[in-house]
Amino acid sequence: MSSGFSSLHPALTFTYFVVIIVLPMLFMHPVYLSSILLATVILNILLDKGEGLLKNIKFYLLMAGVIMVFNPLFNQQGSTTLFYFRDRPVTLEASLYGVLFALLMLSILLAFLAYTRVVTANRFLFLFASAAPKTAFNITVVLRFIPLMKRRLQEITSVQQAIGGKPSKSTSQKAREGMEILNILVTWSLEAALQTAISMRARGYGLGKRSSAVIYPFENRDFYWLVFLCLTGGASMLGAFLGHGQYQVYPSLGSFGPVISWHYLTVLLFLATPIYIEGKELLQWHFIRSKI
């Protein structure tokens, strides 16, 4: 997981994702939002062959569907009435707004999905470790604890189920059993944590200032890409405040106007950066393989 876009310095990738998660909230324009969504879809596919996307796609589509259906049902703004549903007008504007809002949510979620792939906990911690090494360490330990507890809980549950001899249970018995399992989990975890603490002290924890072994060198290419991302990303956001990327929905749909502008191109450049880096690498590999 350290090729292509992920191999850039964590500061860059982190910046990129902050901007791409903020951008959809700034634009209310079908073309802009569709472009962002398309970019995040492509990025996800390039990152893990769409694995994460496929795994969650049902949830995403369901959520988008709910927004698209419910917005026009509950929002009666807009001047063009399409039809009446239970004596309430369903307007064209509200329907379109629902679509736009669904696009926005999807882009943010997909961007976040890609974020977890690229900016791993390690990289995130590295960014903040130099400022607060102790906090960073605590976060690592806590992050590890959640799946650890989950695995322990599974183990206890299966053992308790198999101990044997238990007759069929009523609901209150089941609830009591759940409490008991939780009780075992807590006792076990406390006991284990005591051991962990001893092992930490044995290895000199708390003796002095901690250092961090993680290093991500800031290379030349990181610098170039940083400049590029800052320029395009900054311009995209600035443009949004100057009124670009807005489309009038209420009270009635506005005119589309010229879509291709300097601002839209800048946004596209920004969006395409990781796709370009990932795609280049993919082509390289493909090229090498076909040569062989």
Next chain:
Amino acid sequence: MALYQIQNLSFAYAQRQENVLQEICLQIDEGDFLLVCGPTGSGKTTLLRLLKPEVQPAGEQSGSLLYDGNLLKDLEGRKGAEEIAMVFQSPDDQIVMDTVWQELAFAMENLGYSPQTIQRRMGEVVNYFGIESYLHKPVFQLSGGQKQLLNLASVMMLRPKVLLLDEPTAQLDPVAAREFLQTVHRVNQELSTTVIISEHRLEEVFPLVNGVLMLSHGKTAYQGPPRKVIRQVWSRQKDCFWHYLPAVSRLCLSLNGNDVNEESLPLTVRETRVWAEEKKLKKKVSTPVGEWEQKKELVSGKTGSSPDLLACRDLYFQYGKDQPLVLKKLSLRLKKGDFFAVLGGNGSGKTTLLKAITGLIKPQRGSVLWQGQKLKNPDLSEISSRMGYLAQNPTLYFSCDTVEGQLAKRAEELSLEVKGERMEQAIDLFGIREILSKHPYDISGGQQQKVALALVLLSDPELLLLDEPTKGLDPLWKLQLAEMLSKLLEQGSTILMVSHDLEFTARYAGKCALLFDGQIVAADYPRNFFCDNYFYTTVIQRALGDRLPGVIGLEDVNLC
């Protein structure tokens, strides 16, 4: 120059009267490999922890404890952390970080080393211990053996002078344990790191060490080079430490102890074979061959007309669509009153098999038959009322403050009519009366296991399933466990055990089978099973199998 000089060291825990350690005198030189052994509760762990300032237990300490010529308590914190390393028993609980890489860096990060130094040392250590292949993996994906090796590598990052190991292989299977001990041996030989280890797996440790300290109730029972200690133990026959000695040494001593001098006392299979060659052992010993031959016909004959208590027919199981098959066309038959042991390496599917039988998991194909009836769509409570499952980790059963409370609670859950009577029975059977008022976490591993077994047996299951019951037990506890199991068998229970423990299986099981590649590849009586095996068999059989056919354990040879 002596690294540790210990004079008349005594220790009592805070707010306790009795001494855990009494008058220990010990000198440990640089490069020594010292084995500390003794029954559970003899003070091994306490002694080891006293040797490292950061992990010393709170309590009253008397006598002198010098490290490197100075008092240990004056040792500077940083020096203590760097020079004295310790690996503990549980592979899981001592790991702090999420990935192998982070865990390796942890100790050096604590001491504020620069990233460059850490990376360099990590490069060395990773190569030395051979952990490249899983360097970036999350820790939970590792096997127990890999975790313990990681714990060793992680403390070796600081380049310690002393390595303290507190029962490091107790939770490992024999193959992983051997690998771990060989690595420790390599560290000792190649880097001259002083090693002090407490262990129950003495068969493999005795040949590696140059000093042995045997503790009994906190006092030194025996002390000296391994062969000398073995001679001493033998000369005081019937000592409980007899069971702690390597099987081959015991064999040699009990055959002609008076003739064996210290130097020629065998500790390994190879040495035993040399010794047997010299003694022309063949003619002297009578072996129970006749009985063995008879049994062979019993098991292979398909005439067994008595109905099976439990049968597994062509079980197939995989944990996920793309996962490998864990069970492949596995078939198994269990008669009432059997003590059946399933042997197999790590990850061979032993635990999965037990889970399939109890209905915790559902095999993709195949069926489990209970007294000839198919258990289709297993209703868990229906099956489990007839089976009792003892998991590897006994602490998973404990939720009360006292052992007695735990037993009472279980009896209540089962709505037993003769609650008090059954509890009394169990308490007597397992001999746990004196620990009834203690917290289940405060008793030893062996005691925990007894209590867990008592809990399982309160429901009076027809079939008892044991998952690695001898794991982490010392030799004396194993004897006790065997005694309890034989009592249960007398009472008409049926036992199915999965285990790594070849010696225990060879001695006590009624039938055994090898689980390999998802199926049972050999099922037989232990004597046939172990005599036919070449690698996967007991130490005695490997040493003398060709000279004394049919001999798989010590008790077979004692006949003469």
